[in-house]
Amino acid sequence: MGKKQKFDGLSEDYDQYRPRYPEEFFRKIAAEISAFPEVTVVDAGAGTGIALEGLRPALGEAVGYLAVDVSEDMVDRGREKFPDVRWTVGxxxxxxxxxxxxxxxxxxxxAYQWMDRPRFVTACVAALAPGGLLAVMQNNRDxxxxxxxxxxxxxxxxxxxxxTRRYRDFDVAGELASGFDPTGGHVGVSVLTWRRRVDVADFVRMAASSTQVRxxxxxxxVGFLDRVRELCEAHARDGRLEIAYRSELFLGHRG
Structure with missing residues (x-):
């Protein structure tokens, strides 16, 4: 049996309660790679395929998908959702x-924060076709x-x-630029702020799917989840919370 990974045992709640990504990001990605007659996508750190839910409609049918994640539990859930995607545990x-x-x-x-980031960027630059794209996307609680x-x-x-709440406070654009600028490419950044209303019970289930709460x-x-629930109830209105998000999309274009 393989080594237990961060999100093993969390896939059901992770898939059901995590926020999705802004559709505008997927439209932007699709426009950036529209010149390619054929497209193969790698979803790195794919989890249960939440990002694929938005990407697939934006890209259309004639696309091949590869997805990789270290959690067998997450990959199993992803396979159920998208059996036509070629999934790999690793x-x-x-x-x-x-x-x-x-x-x-x-x-x-x-997923980018979990990776060996310099190695990942170098690998992506080498694997992408000229004009290809690395898209790093994240939803941050604001x-x-x-x-x-x-x-x-x-x-x-x-x-x-x-x-620490600042666990993603590093220079993503600068890290991508170190790999993509030498190819004659460039890095673009898009930011969207938005809000999501969530029932207290759903927020607690979402929280329970996080490594930090685990x-x-x-x-x-397990009494820690009672602390989370009490905090939610103290701030809720009519049983619901309004969650502010800052979503970021970093696009590394290969020259």
Whole structure:
């Protein structure tokens, strides 16, 4: 049996309760690669295929999809949703390094922070066809706009070992540029802010699907979820929370 991964055992709640990505991002990706007569996509750190839900309608039918994730649990769920996608259990970096033909798009949605980032960028630059695209996409809870989210982040920082709300505060655009600029390419950035209304019970289930909450629960017991629920109920209106998001899309264009 393989080594247990971060999201093993979380796939059902992860797939059902995680926020989806802005459709505008997928339209932008589709426009950027529209000149290719044939397209092969690699979804790196694909999870259960949440990003594929938005990408596939935007790209249309004549596209081949490869998806890789370290969690067998997540991949099993992804296969159920998208049986025509070629799924692989494993790390993204060696998978991309081992591709036997150029691809037109690599996508990393909510996964880039988990990777060996310099190795991943180098592998993507080598694997992409000229004019190809690396799309790094992430939904970030915007705790600067919400007293609830600020309090939730503080709760995690106090009880989840090693967690900080700034765990994605690094220069994604600069890291991509270090790989793509030498090819004669460039990096583009798009940002959208939006809000999502969520029932308290659904937010707690979403929280339970996160590694940060799992670490806190491993340390303090399942009662930690009661803390999360109490915090949600203190900030909810009519049983619902308004969650502010800052979504980011970084596009590395290969020259």
């Amino acid at each position: 790390a993204a970096e060696p998978f991309i390094e081992g591709l036997d033909a150029p691809v037109q798009l690599v996508m990393a949605a909510q 705790y600067t706009l919400s007293a609830f989210l600020d309090a939730y982040e503080t709760l995690l920082e106090l009880h989840s070992p090693g967690y 670490r806190a629960a491993d340390q303090e017991g």
